[in-house]
Amino acid sequence: MSGKEIYPSHRGDERKNTEGQHFFWGSFSEEEKITAWLSFFMADKGAAQAKARSYCAEYGTFAELCAAEHEGKVVLFPPTEQTMVQKQVIEEMSIRLLYSHLGDRNVLDSPERIASYFMACLSWQKNEQFRVLFLDENSNLLADKVLFSGTVDFVPVYPRQVALQILSLGAKGIVLVHNHPGGDPTPSKEDDALTRRMRKICILLGCELKDHMIISRGGWVSMAQSGML
Numbered sequence: 001m002s003g004k005e006i007y008p009s010h011r012g013d014e015r016k017n018t019e020g021q022h023f024f025w026g027s028f029s030e031e032e033k034i035t036a037w038l039s040f041f042m043a044d045k046g047a048a049q050a051k052a053r054s055y056c057a058e059y060g061t062f063a064e065l066c067a068a069e070h071e072g073k074v075v076l077f078p079p080t081e082q083t084m085v086q087k088q089v090i091e092e093m094s095i096r097l098l099y100s101h102l103g104d105r106n107v108l109d110s111p112e113r114i115a116s117y118f119m120a121c122l123s124w125q126k127n128e129q130f131r132v133l134f135l136d137e138n139s140n141l142l143a144d145k146v147l148f149s150g151t152v153d154f155v156p157v158y159p160r161q162v163a164l165q166i167l168s169l170g171a172k173g174i175v176l177v178h179n180h181p182g183g184d185p186t187p188s189k190e191d192d193a194l195t196r197r198m199r200k201i202c203i204l205l206g207c208e209l210k211d212h213m214i215i216s217r218g219g220w221v222s223m224a225q226s227g228m229l
Contacts, residue, residue: 033062038076064183064217066124106139107175108210114175115213115220122179122215128155132162135173135210142169152181157194159201166207174202176212185216187223195223 028036034052042048059065059074068074102117114133122129130148133141147162148155155178166174176198178191187195195212202209211224223229 030061031056108139118215130155130178133175134169134171137172173208173210180216183218185214185221
């Protein structure tokens with residue numbers, strides 16, 4: 001099993017503000033995220049802000065709003081062919097932009113940057129998905145691969161397949177990532193057991209398990225930052 005590689009050749013620089021400072025999606029407030037999204041479809045920026053404020057009050061986060069839309073609980077825009085195509089294009093562009101933020105730099109410099117990318121990819125998914133970031137000796141990104149897909153509350157993970165990918169890519173570090181569709185990113189006992197097992201395997205392969213991140217509509221958890229590795 002080789003896994004599905006995500007945007008293997010896409011690289012780019014982060015956007016910068018007028019003072020030359022880096023910023024990215026994760027630095028926006030939830031209301032700003034919703035406003036930015038609505039602004040792609042609404043010419044009246046004031047109306048977009050007002051609507052975003054209302055959605056933010058009702059759903060709390062951009063991820064929760066997107067999940068509600070995917071589940072058919074809310075219709076953000078008339079489902080015309082034009083708006084559906086626009087929506088797909090904007091979603092793809094947003095994810096590619098966030099992926100470019102991982103770019104040719106030390107991925108581990110900013111767990112928030114990793115979380116922003118995977119929140120866009122995974123927070124609204126209905127089923128669990130297990131992905132791995134493969135890193136070189138300087139923690140630069142070699143590949144992002146979808147290795148396993150599961151059900152609403154379970155994803156089968158085969159450490160041997162992860163090990164084969166580590167050897168194939170010559171990775172010196174990895175970041176495990178999976179989502180909790182239920183909305184709670186708290187690591188389960190099974191998550192903890194898998195993390196410990198993968199850490200032992202990585203040591204044998206001369207590779208370091210850098211982090212295991214859990215993504216959900218309700219937020220994200222870095223097991224490294226939480227002292228759980």
